Amino acid sequence: EAGVAQSPRYKIIEKRQSVAFWCNPISGHATLYWYQQILGQGPKLLIQFQNNGVVDDSQLPKDRFSAERLKGVDSTLKIQPAKLEDSAVYLCASSKTGGSYEQYFGPGTRLTVT
Amino acid sequence: AQTVTQSQPEMSVQEAETVTLSCTYDTSESDYYLFWYKQPPSRQMILVIRQEAYKQQNATENRFSVNFQKAAKSFSLKISDSQLGDAAMYFCAYGETSGSRLTFGEGTQLTVNP
Numbered sequence: 001e002a003g004v005a006q007s008p009r010y011k012i013i014e015k016r017q018s019v020a021f022w023c024n025p026i027s028g029h030a031t032l033y034w035y036q037q038i039l040g041q042g043p044k045l046l047i048q049f050q051n052n053g054v055v056d057d058s059q060l061p062k063d064r065f066s067a068e069r070l071k072g073v074d075s076t077l078k079i080q081p082a083k084l085e086d087s088a089v090y091l092c093a094s095s096k097t098g099g100s101y102e103q104y105f106g107p108g109t110r111l112t113v114t
Numbered sequence: 115a116q117t118v119t120q121s122q123p124e125m126s127v128q129e130a131e132t133v134t135l136s137c138t139y140d141t142s143e144s145d146y147y148l149f150w151y152k153q154p155p156s157r158q159m160i161l162v163i164r165q166e167a168y169k170q171q172n173a174t175e176n177r178f179s180v181n182f183q184k185a186a187k188s189f190s191l192k193i194s195d196s197q198l199g200d201a202a203m204y205f206c207a208y209g210e211t212s213g214s215r216l217t218f219g220e221g222t223q224l225t226v227n228p
């Protein structure tokens with residue numbers, strides 16, 4: 001079974017530029033999550049999708065971050081414009097529905113904003 | 115809001131010995147899940163073990179076991195017969211039953227000395 005795929009693995013941009021990250025969850029997993037992990041900290045949930053609907057985006061900075069999950073499969077997380085404090089690893093995870101809370105994580109994208 | 119605290123930023127253990135990582139959490143809920151995740155330098159978060167709060171029996175998974183003290187809101191991870199491959203950042207996480215949100219601690223960096 002293929003794991004959660006993410007791209008790119010690394011990205012360096014200047015502040016005020018825009019960037020997008022892509023995630024492909026495990027086949028059959030209806031729930032998809034995006035986490036932000038700042039260096040030295042634990043991951044923080046940004047947004048959670050159930051199929052293609054948003055379940056929780058309470059910690060998403062909506063003035064600059066956006067995310068979508070078309071057709072309930074792949075997802076894209078965008079930052080526009082980026083700030084220095086957005087430098088972090090962005091992790092995508094997926095899980096099955098039906099009460100299973102085991103989240104499977106992708107390798108992450110390391111973003112550096114200069 | 116739930117909080118998770120890992121009071122040991124770094125721990126070290128000799129190969130083949132036993133080490134215990136500490137975690138405490140704060141919640142007003144009676145039903146929830148607790149997890150330990152491992153994050154090696156590759157950044158891939160890997161589930162180590164999980165515990166349902168309604169179960170009194172402590173979870174075990176091969177060399178990994180937990181000591182779950184619900185009243186004390188404590189959830190420690192014991193690694194027996196430590197191996198070099200166990201070296202990683204370990205995160206304790208709290209999972210809500212009303213949704214799938216995970217709240218992570220700050221992590222404990224485990225070093226295994228040969």
